[in-house]
Amino acid sequence: xxxxxxACIAGAYEHPTRKAPDKTVAQLHAxxxxxxxxxxxxxxxxxxxxxxxxDAPGLGANSMAxxxxxxxxxxxxxxxxxxxxxxxxxxxxxxAIAAGKCDVALITLAGRPRTEGASGVGxxxxxxxxxxxxxxxxxxYSPVTVNMYALAAARHMHEFGTTAEQLAxxxxxxxxxxQHNPHAMLRDAVTVQDVLNSPLIADPLHKLDxxxxxxxxxxxxxxxxxxxxxxxxxxxxxxxxxxTIKGQLGGQVDLTWSxxxxxxxxxxxxxxxxxxxxxxxxxxxxxxxxVLMQLEDLGFCQKGEGGKFVADGNLISGxxxxxxxxxxxxxxxxxxxxxxxxxxxIEAVRQLRGEAHPKVQVPNCHLALAQGTxxxxxxxxxxxxxxxxxx
Amino acid sequence: MSTPYVDRPLSAPMVDASTDAFWxxxxxxxLTSRRCQHCGKLHWYPRPICPFCQGDTEWETLSGQGxxxxxxxxxxxxxxxxxxxxxxxxxxxxxxxxIVDCDLxxxxxxxRVKVVFKPTDDxxxxxxxxxx
Numbered sequence: 099x100x101x102x103x104x105a106c107i108a109g110a111y112e113h114p115t116r117k118a119p120d121k122t123v124a125q126l127h128a129x130x131x132x133x134x135x136x137x138x139x140x141x142x143x144x145x146x147x148x149x150x151x152x153d154a155p156g157l158g159a160n161s162m163a164x165x166x167x168x169x170x171x172x173x174x175x176x177x178x179x180x181x182x183x184x185x186x187x188x189x190x191x192x193x194a195i196a197a198g199k200c201d202v203a204l205i206t207l208a209g210r211p212r213t214e215g216a217s218g219v220g221x222x223x224x225x226x227x228x229x230x231x232x233x234x235x236x237x238x239y240s241p242v243t244v245n246m247y248a249l250a251a252a253r254h255m256h257e258f259g260t261t262a263e264q265l266a267x268x269x270x271x272x273x274x275x276x277q278h279n280p281h282a283m284l285r286d287a288v289t290v291q292d293v294l295n296s297p298l299i300a301d302p303l304h305k306l307d308x309x310x311x312x313x314x315x316x317x318x319x320x321x322x323x324x325x326x327x328x329x330x331x332x333x334x335x336x337x338x339x340x341x342t343i344k345g346q347l348g349g350q351v352d353l354t355w356s357x358x359x360x361x362x363x364x365x366x367x368x369x370x371x372x373x374x375x376x377x378x379x380x381x382x383x384x385x386x387x388x389v390l391m392q393l394e395d396l397g398f399c400q401k402g403e404g405g406k407f408v409a410d411g412n413l414i415s416g417x418x419x420x421x422x423x424x425x426x427x428x429x430x431x432x433x434x435x436x437x438x439x440x441x442x443x444i445e446a447v448r449q450l451r452g453e454a455h456p457k458v459q460v461p462n463c464h465l466a467l468a469q470g471t472x473x474x475x476x477x478x479x480x481x482x483x484x485x486x487x488x489x
Numbered sequence: 490m491s492t493p494y495v496d497r498p499l500s501a502p503m504v505d506a507s508t509d510a511f512w513x514x515x516x517x518x519x520l521t522s523r524r525c526q527h528c529g530k531l532h533w534y535p536r537p538i539c540p541f542c543q544g545d546t547e548w549e550t551l552s553g554q555g556x557x558x559x560x561x562x563x564x565x566x567x568x569x570x571x572x573x574x575x576x577x578x579x580x581x582x583x584x585x586x587x588i589v590d591c592d593l594x595x596x597x598x599x600x601r602v603k604v605v606f607k608p609t610d611d612x613x614x615x616x617x618x619x620x621x
Contacts, residue, residue, distance in 0.1 A: 248561035349533030349582030
């Protein structure tokens with residue numbers, strides 16, 4: 099069974115807050131849910147599928163479904179691969195809709211890491227439970243989020259000659275876009291030199307190679323195509339989706355590729371399109387290296403050529419060949435709950451609807467991709483690719 | 490530029506049914522992992538069931554020699570600067586570790602290293618690597 103054309107993204111909402119000391123995480127979820135359903139023109143009573151991940155308070159979806167007032171649920175899914183989970187949720191929602199298990203699926207994400215002081219120089223509590231099997235072998239060495247991406251960056255530089263300047267171009271492109279987003283946490287344009295002059299956090303990654311830590315959230319509504327066509331919003335169809343987990347391979351560690359090398363080809367095959375067809379791409383940007391490796395693995399360029407591909411503004415809308423993260427991405431706009439997957443889908447939906455900021459809108463955008471990498475690129479991560487089309 | 494290595498406090502490693510023998514070996518100055526009795530492959534991190542074929546595995550002492558596969562000097566994640574690394578052992582498995590007892594700014598990919606053991610709060614010994 100394929101999910102091609104079997105479901106549509108009818109509602110999308112990104113919470114405008116970037117710091118929410120006076121709101122609970124549950125309240126942020128509820129505000130995102132309301133925003134996405136209003137965007138779609140649907141109500142709570144229409145929702146019969148609910149998807150959330152580890153940022154949702156409580157046991158799986160139990161607490162949040164009850165809190166939100168979802169009383170008609172017949173399909174639930176708590177798949178958690180870190181920040182990429184929400185792309186998987188869209189694909190799973192499409193599968194459930196295709197199988198007749200639900201008609202209107204709600205996906206929510208929210209969190210307050212900025213208020214609560216959680217950042218990339220720590221490690222998420224969920225990764226460090228006493229029974230997590232990798233913990234005794236790794237915690238003595240102080241792996242933190244940023245150095246587990248830096249290890250991949252260092253190896254990429256060694257193998258392929260990728261430079262810090264090339265990585266910096268990814269941040270430069272994100273910042274060029276963020277200038278036009280009034281909600282973005284960082285709105286100033288930056289130069290390659292600004293990135294290189296920012297402090298080294300974990301070699302070779304500088305401060306400006308790292309995403310922001312922000313409060314906030316987002317929500318999506320995925321529906322049966324017949325329902326989407328009755329609503330007033332543009333119809334955005336799911337064409338293909340794929341997911342995988344890549345780990346340390348029993349000690350045969352290879353940091354030169356990410357899970358996108360598996361999910362990219364699978365999603366393109368399902369959608370029946372190729373990388374050169376994609377007009378806009380949301381690429382998970384926890385760190386600049388995350389973007390570069392995913393672009394290679396998805397096939398936008400050859401393995402090892404990512405540095406050349408991203409240089410000289412090639413990711414800037416209106417300038418380069420592949421406009422990416424036109425909201426400013428995690429590097430500049432928002433990384434709610436330290437999980438950037440849902441905002442990747444939301445900006446792709448804006449582009450396909452023609453509702454991105456006019457300064458960054460891709461003309462006549464009808465085919466877009468969203469890519470997520472959640473967890474730790476250098477050890478264990480969940481990858482997800484989603485391809486969407488405007489009808 | 491130079492960044493001298495500085496010891497940092499190491500908390501006691503978790504000792505349970507799957508790690509007990511490993512920590513006993515490090516107290517004797519031995520680095521170990523487990524080899525599958527069915528397919529013959531060594532793996533890391535050590536598991537009772539082989540991740541390649543699901544065969545039963547047994548402990549084996551390793552040479553403690555290897556080379557750096559990747560390294561990141563982590564400058565802003567705590568009071569001390571430290572070098573986290575993947576080290577590919579001569580037996581062919583790649584392990585997460587720290588590089589210690591040297592100028593961290595000279596550490597590089599491909600460099601030969603050997604195991605050393607650093608004490609934790611409670612006297613356990615944690616394997617790390619230093620230039621050979």
